[in-house]
Amino acid sequence: MDAPTVGTRSGRLARLLASRRNRILLAAGLFCLIVRIALPEVLRPILVTRADEALAGRIELEDLDLALLRGGVTLHGFSVHSDERPSEAPALFEAERLSTNISWLALLGRTLEIEELSIESFGVRLDRFDDGLLLPKPIAADEPESPPPAEPEAEASIMETWSLAADLIALRDGQIELLDHTVKGEPERFELGIEDFSARELAIRSTQTDDEPGRIAIEAQLDQGAVSLAAWIKQYEAGLDVRSTLSLVDIPIDKLRAYLTAFGWDELAGQLDASIEHHYEPGGLHEVRGKASLKDLRVGVPRFEEPALAWENLEIVLDRIDLVKRHAAIASIQSTGARVLVDPKSDSPLALLTPPVDVEAEVEAEVIAASEAAETADSESAWTWRVEKTNVADLVVDLRGAEAPLLLRAQAELASLSSKPGVRAPLTLSVAAEQGRLDLEGELAPSPFAFEGKLRIADLALPPLAAQVEAPALDWLRQGTLRADLALSLGDDLHASGLIGLAGLDLGEAQTAKQFRVEWKDLELAIQQFELNDLTGRSASGKPRALDVQLARVQLSEPRFVLTREATGLVLPPLSPASQDVEPAVSAEPIEPAPAETAGSRDPLAIQVVIADARIAGARGQLADRVVEPYYRGRIEALEVHATGVRWPENEVDALDLKMEGLRGATLAMKGSIHPGQSQLEGKLVELPLDQFNPYLTSTGYSLRQGALSLDSTARFQSEQFTTESKLVLAALDVGGADGDAAFQENFGIPLSLALGLLKDLDGKIQLAIPVAGKRDKVNIGFGRIVAQALRKALVGALASPLKLFGAVAGDGKIKSLAPQPIAFPPGSSELSAEGAARAEELAGLLAASPGVALVLTGQGSDSDQRVLRERALLVQLEANRGVRALAALGEIATRRAVRDHLGRKLAGETPRALSDEEAHWLETAISQSVPRTRALEELAEDRAARVRDLLASEHGIAATRLVVESPRVDPPAAEPGVGIALAALDASKPSAP
Numbered sequence: 001m002d003a004p005t006v007g008t009r010s011g012r013l014a015r016l017l018a019s020r021r022n023r024i025l026l027a028a029g030l031f032c033l034i035v036r037i038a039l040p041e042v043l044r045p046i047l048v049t050r051a052d053e054a055l056a057g058r059i060e061l062e063d064l065d066l067a068l069l070r071g072g073v074t075l076h077g078f079s080v081h082s083d084e085r086p087s088e089a090p091a092l093f094e095a096e097r098l099s100t101n102i103s104w105l106a107l108l109g110r111t112l113e114i115e116e117l118s119i120e121s122f123g124v125r126l127d128r129f130d131d132g133l134l135l136p137k138p139i140a141a142d143e144p145e146s147p148p149p150a151e152p153e154a155e156a157s158i159m160e161t162w163s164l165a166a167d168l169i170a171l172r173d174g175q176i177e178l179l180d181h182t183v184k185g186e187p188e189r190f191e192l193g194i195e196d197f198s199a200r201e202l203a204i205r206s207t208q209t210d211d212e213p214g215r216i217a218i219e220a221q222l223d224q225g226a227v228s229l230a231a232w233i234k235q236y237e238a239g240l241d242v243r244s245t246l247s248l249v250d251i252p253i254d255k256l257r258a259y260l261t262a263f264g265w266d267e268l269a270g271q272l273d274a275s276i277e278h279h280y281e282p283g284g285l286h287e288v289r290g291k292a293s294l295k296d297l298r299v300g301v302p303r304f305e306e307p308a309l310a311w312e313n314l315e316i317v318l319d320r321i322d323l324v325k326r327h328a329a330i331a332s333i334q335s336t337g338a339r340v341l342v343d344p345k346s347d348s349p350l351a352l353l354t355p356p357v358d359v360e361a362e363v364e365a366e367v368i369a370a371s372e373a374a375e376t377a378d379s380e381s382a383w384t385w386r387v388e389k390t391n392v393a394d395l396v397v398d399l400r401g402a403e404a405p406l407l408l409r410a411q412a413e414l415a416s417l418s419s420k421p422g423v424r425a426p427l428t429l430s431v432a433a434e435q436g437r438l439d440l441e442g443e444l445a446p447s448p449f450a451f452e453g454k455l456r457i458a459d460l461a462l463p464p465l466a467a468q469v470e471a472p473a474l475d476w477l478r479q480g481t482l483r484a485d486l487a488l489s490l491g492d493d494l495h496a497s498g499l500i501g502l503a504g505l506d507l508g509e510a511q512t513a514k515q516f517r518v519e520w521k522d523l524e525l526a527i528q529q530f531e532l533n534d535l536t537g538r539s540a541s542g543k544p545r546a547l548d549v550q551l552a553r554v555q556l557s558e559p560r561f562v563l564t565r566e567a568t569g570l571v572l573p574p575l576s577p578a579s580q581d582v583e584p585a586v587s588a589e590p591i592e593p594a595p596a597e598t599a600g601s602r603d604p605l606a607i608q609v610v611i612a613d614a615r616i617a618g619a620r621g622q623l624a625d626r627v628v629e630p631y632y633r634g635r636i637e638a639l640e641v642h643a644t645g646v647r648w649p650e651n652e653v654d655a656l657d658l659k660m661e662g663l664r665g666a667t668l669a670m671k672g673s674i675h676p677g678q679s680q681l682e683g684k685l686v687e688l689p690l691d692q693f694n695p696y697l698t699s700t701g702y703s704l705r706q707g708a709l710s711l712d713s714t715a716r717f718q719s720e721q722f723t724t725e726s727k728l729v730l731a732a733l734d735v736g737g738a739d740g741d742a743a744f745q746e747n748f749g750i751p752l753s754l755a756l757g758l759l760k761d762l763d764g765k766i767q768l769a770i771p772v773a774g775k776r777d778k779v780n781i782g783f784g785r786i787v788a789q790a791l792r793k794a795l796v797g798a799l800a801s802p803l804k805l806f807g808a809v810a811g812d813g814k815i816k817s818l819a820p821q822p823i824a825f826p827p828g829s830s831e832l833s834a835e836g837a838a839r840a841e842e843l844a845g846l847l848a849a850s851p852g853v854a855l856v857l858t859g860q861g862s863d864s865d866q867r868v869l870r871e872r873a874l875l876v877q878l879e880a881n882r883g884v885r886a887l888a889a890l891g892e893i894a895t896r897r898a899v900r901d902h903l904g905r906k907l908a909g910e911t912p913r914a915l916s917d918e919e920a921h922w923l924e925t926a927i928s929q930s931v932p933r934t935r936a937l938e939e940l941a942e943d944r945a946a947r948v949r950d951l952l953a954s955e956h957g958i959a960a961t962r963l964v965v966e967s968p969r970v971d972p973p974a975a976e977p978g979v980g981i982a983l984a985a986l987d988a989s990k991p992s993a994p
Contacts (some may be wrong), residue, residue: 312337828868
């Protein structure tokens with residue numbers, strides 16, 4: 001079986017070789033086979049050598065396969081190295097397999113048609129510097145001595161006659177690495193893994209006569225995400241007509257952080273999806289459509305552990321962006337699950353946009369340059385835009401201005417927003433805090449900016465918000481919930497009306513709230529009109545800058561307050577930031593004042609406030625003064641205020657009604673009206689305890705043991721004149737203090753205790769009428785001084801009236817004399833004369849009118865009393881020495897008898913007998929030698945004082961405790977015989993029984 005078979009085959013081969021034609025064909029085939037086998041070995045070193053000579057680097061090639069009939073070339077182990085990289089550095093490009101097939105027939109039609117270009121298991125490693133990518137550079141060839149002149153038109157015509165087409169370009173299992181040296185610090189490494197990259201139906205037509213347009217279809221499956229591009233290209237005389245669609249799926253954006261160093265981010269993550277259609281026509285249409293979305297975005301900054309910005313999804317649908325007409329029509333913007341971190345107390349509140357310190361100045365310069373460029377740009381080149389629908393869902397604003405973060409959750413919808421002037425877009429916005437919410441609904445116009453709609457706030461807790469903001473007094477806010485229902489109109493002017501309220505306020509000094517605190521149950525303002533003209537300073541209405549506030553009602557319920565005065569003034573919340581102890585820089589150059597025309601470029605703001613009805617109900621307060629020692633503390637137990645027709649700055653009140661209750665039941669009531677030309681106020685203060693004001697009297701030397709003040713006052717202001725009539729009543733007043741008593745004596749001329757005694761009526765009260773009149777300007781300058789002078793005048797007037805009863809003199813606001821005439825007695829007698837009895841009756845009237853005054857009686861002996869006593873002693877001697885004894889003792893009987901008769905008549909109140917000169921001389925000599933009893937003059941003075949005391953007590957009912965008899969005054973003797981009178985304050989410790 002085998003032998004015939006072999007023979008058969010040999011026979012057939014012999015028959016084929018017998019033909020000359022077959023032998024030629026066989027020889028040609030053998031030649032081609034030998035060439036095919038040898039050609040790769042021959043071409044591989046030639047290709048490598050030529051490439052090395054052409055490039056500044058080297059080419060490595062392990063093997064080469066050829067498919068001549070199919071126009072195919074396959075390279076194995078192909079790599080490209082650069083001399084500019086270290087020798088041990090990996091290749092710029094390497095591929096395990098690179099193959100391509102071209103169509104021989106297409107070359108006849110001047111078309112380079114690649115049937116397939118495939119690169120497998122490849123790697124690309126690039127370095128980017130400021131001057132571009134580091135790539136193999138061609139080696140400059142030696143220039144010929146006389147290069148032929150170039151023919152650009154012919155060359156261009158040749159290029160234009162060729163077309164390019166590719167059925168498939170495929171890249172598989174590849175890795176692209178880029179080391180970017182242009183960023184600051186260490187070079188940034190980018191890595192892109194390509195699982196499968198396919199470009200199909202690639203056709204670029206080079207002539208306008210081609211009926212078929214060029215097409216590009218690219219699909220790339222990356223290790224993270226996918227990219228596809230479909231393009232349609234048509235050549236026209238005016239240029240290329242390009243239509244393309246680009247799709248991106250799950251493309252990471254983290255590597256972009258290296259090019260956003262101005263923001264100082266330390267984290268950037270997220271995926272980008274997009275489907276973008278681009279259409280360009282030469283000399284005409286150029287627009288973009290499609291949509292793009294960014295999901296799972298995270299942006300981190302160094303100073304916060306949480307992301308500065310996190311976003312679940314942001315989707316933008318582009319209806320049409322016309323790059324020629326510069327108009328963007330956006331179908332929708334949809335935001336879902338955004339979370340943004342804000343630090344209101346930072347210099348850059350939005351943490352996302354906080355630049356690092358080293359680039360802050362650079363960023364600021366860029367912002368300024370961009371702003372200046374925008375201002376100088378031609379307004380005709382500005383873009384116009386329209387957004388049909390915007391929806392923001394689940395937005396969280398994370399406020400980090402305090403120790404405890406505050407989350408604000410927001411939802412918003414906006415429709416038909418446009419840059420076209422005057423176009424209004426419906427807007428709804430809802431912001432919810434941990435306690436309370438804010439809702440805004442209306443129409444928004446961005447160009448020019450305007451808004452009209454409703455603002456509603458429901459039970460919004462203010463302390464958590466206030467803690468996030470760096471502003472004066474906000475750290476004093478402990479409690480408070482805000483509510484509002486307002487109609488707003490905002491543009492060049494601001495208009496508002498509706499209700500606004502603040503409930504449960506507690507505003508107190510930061511540490512203890514013992515020096516300042518204000519709290520209330522509720523405050524509500526019914527706003528009839530709130531109008532602020534020329535808000536932006538660019539109003540075209542021509543109205544002057546003005547603020548007009550008209551309130552239909554102001555209601556404050558149950559306020560409580562604590563006010564304290566320190567040496568520096570009232571303790572109040574700081575209304576301006578705390579001053580920094582920073583030394584101002586001293587410049588050697590003089591500071592020139594600003595030009596006058598720039599000093600007040602805007603008109604001052606005119607303010608007008610009208611309140612139709614204002615009420616304060618159930619108020620209570622505590623007052624403290626830490627300037628005096630000991631500290632003063634007072635209380636207001638209840639306060640009610642009702643005012644209508646309040647206008648400011650006119651300072652007008654149509655009707656005012658005030659009621660206040662203070663310490664220990666003291667009350668104050670005030671009614672009236674206030675108008676510039678016609679004002680009237682009536683006030684009544686009842687039993688204000690005075691002992692609480694002792695701290696203010698310490699420095700004066702006085703002390704108030706007890707007492708209550710009542711005041712009934714009426715004030716009228718007419719044109720430029722004013723008059724007040726006040727009745728002041730002091731009840732149970734008890735003032736002490738030796739230093740104060742001396743000061744009062746110095747000021748008024750009488751002791752304080754005596755003045756109080758004179759002023760008190762039968763009920764122990766002091767009543768003073770205090771009229772005050774003057775001009776309006778004096779009230780503005782020194783109303784307190786005017787009232788003090790009126791009080792002094794009323795006091796002196798009240799004292800002068802009783803003092804006149806016994807001879808005291810008052811003038812120039814001071815008691816000049818307090819030395820009343822004594823009650824006269826006949827010399828040597830203790831019996832009242834008719835004049836003395838009348839004087840005693842006057843004193844009884846004074847004591848009856850001044851129950852707080854005591855009368856001090858001092859019996860007085862004078863020289864005339866001493867004469868009478870000597871005469872009586874001489875008469876006794878003369879009566880005892882009559883007859884023989886008289887002759888022995890007294891000399892002549894006739895002289896003795898004449899003197900005795902003279903003295904007897906005189907001392908009996910009869911007309912005395914006239915004496916001769918000798919008898920008179922004898923009398924004077926005898927009187928000088930006579931000696932009355934030792935206490936005769938003192939007893940006479942005591943009898944006189946006792947006689948006056950008994951008369952006042954028995955006939956006028958003056959209590960014995962109010963009649964004080966002091967030791968008689970005989971040495972030195974008084975000028976006149978009688979009883980000296982002095983006034984004294986009644987000793988309250990002794991009973992005043994008659």
